[in-house]
Amino acid sequence: AFSQVVPTPSLFLHSYLHLFNISSNLSTQSVPFQGSSTLMTAVISLTVFMVGLTGNTLAIYVVLRYAKMKTVTNIYILNLAVADELYIIGLPFLTTQNVLSYWPFGSFLCRVVMTADSMNQFTSIFCLTVMSIDRYLAVVHPIRSTKWRHPRVAKVVSTAVWAVSFVVVLPVVIFSDVQDTFNSCNMNWPEPKNVWSTAFILYTATVGFFGPLLIICLCYLLIVIKMKSSGARAGFTKRRRSERKVTRMVVVIVVVFVLCWLPFFIINIVNLVVIIPESSATAGIYFFAVILSYANSCANPVLYGFLSDNFRQSFRKVLCVRSVRCKANGVDDGDPSAPRTEKTTAHDCIRLSTRNQAYHDPQSSQVVCVSVCLN
Structure with a gap:
């Protein structure tokens, strides 16, 4: 049964299996995932690892690389992105455990992987909470919050988020180890194990998901109230439109986070009350x-690219794929740090690169040049 347990070592053992106790009276003969199923989980896991590692590395690089990207929200x-990347890095270790049906990396790495995995999951939700509070301050108190909404303050807050996350996961640092029962990397709770396990599930769900989610929802409720009241009195200024774009991006990131994590926490809560049959x-x-x-x-990196013009332009620049739109009043080459006041002709556009391809846009009467890095 799944009640506070993982029934066999051949299940996909991810770092949050420490939310479950392993029951010593379970039969080790029942193996829900075998053969092709194990291979499928390994392929899916490694695909997620490669995509996540590439996307988050790209997001980290563009924020560090371009001065224009160093806004409060982007910090x-x-x-x-750092938390997501560190979270993803633990996936190959856990996939190996799944394939081999035991943990081959020793006690020290078990503790490191478990701690990093748990810490970065908490860091993610705490970062989203701070971002939501920042959106509340920017929209509801735009003048009074100016001194707090500064990159230096954002860096201090971010450091505090990591410190709090480490404190929150101290139980994982202390109790994670290679278990004797299945030789798996998990939590070794002291007696009474059921009490410790139940307390930790509730603690993790409250501090690491539902509590921050309540704060996030409150922030956006106040934002909606403010935007409705101000929208009735005044038109849309350029600043307000910009704030709305940033707020929309943060909201979408939060919603996707909730949709991705809610099933896991629901299973954990249900698992405390109902015995989930093994199958x-x-x-x-x-x-x-x-x-x-x-x-x-x-x-998350995909959302950054779709919802933020600056991220999208920076991604294009780093990937050496840039779209250059030549207008009578300027050029947009996708570089977030480039000036926007240059007068550029179609001839100048074509001379930007010997590899450029130029074509005429009949709908806008503009010459569009696409520069592709081929090296």
């Missing part, structure tokens, strides 16, 4: 919930 996004179906459901939490770390 928090930088910390979120391939329930094992598959648990695997889906686990891999969905990792998929969230892959989704």
Whole structure:
């Protein structure tokens, strides 16, 4: 049964399996995932790892590389990307444990992986909470919050977020180890184990998900109230439109986070009350919930690119794929640090690169040049 346990070592063992106790009276003969199923989980896990590692590395680089990207919101996004990347890095270790059905890396690495994984999950939700509070200050108190909404303050707050996350996961630092029962990397709770396990599930769900989510919802409720009241009195200024774009991006990131993590926490809470029967179906459901939490770390860089013009331009610049739109009044080459006041002709555009391809846009009567890095 799944009641506070992982029934066999051949289940996909991800770092949050420490939320469950392993029961010593379970039969080790029942193996829900075998053969092709184990291979499938390994392929999915490694795909998520590669996509997440690439996307978050790119997000980290562009924030550090371009001065224009060092806004308050982007500093928090930088910390979120670092947390996502460190979270993703633990996936190959846990996939190896799943394939081999035991933990081959020793006690020290078990503790390191478990601690890093837990800490960065907490850091993610705390970063989203801070970003939501920042959006509240920017929209509801735009003048009074100016002295607090500064990159230096954002860096101090980010440091505090990491420190708090480490304190919160001290139980994982202390009790994570290689278990004798299945030789798996998990939590070794003292007696009474059931009490410790239940307390930790509730503690993790409250501090690491539902508590911050309540604060986030309150922030956006106040933002909605403010925007409705101000919208009725005044038109949209350029600053207000910009704030709305940033707020929309943060809201979408938060919503995706909740959708990706909610199934996992629901399973944990249900698991405290109801004995979940052991079967391939329930094992598959648990695997889906686990891999969905990792998929969230892959989704975030994609969201940055779709929802932020600056991130999209920076990504194009780093990937050496840039779209240059030549107008009578200026040029947009996708470089977030480039000036926007140059007068550029179609001839100048074509001379930007010997590899450029130029074509005429009949709808806008503009010459569009696409420069592609081929090296």
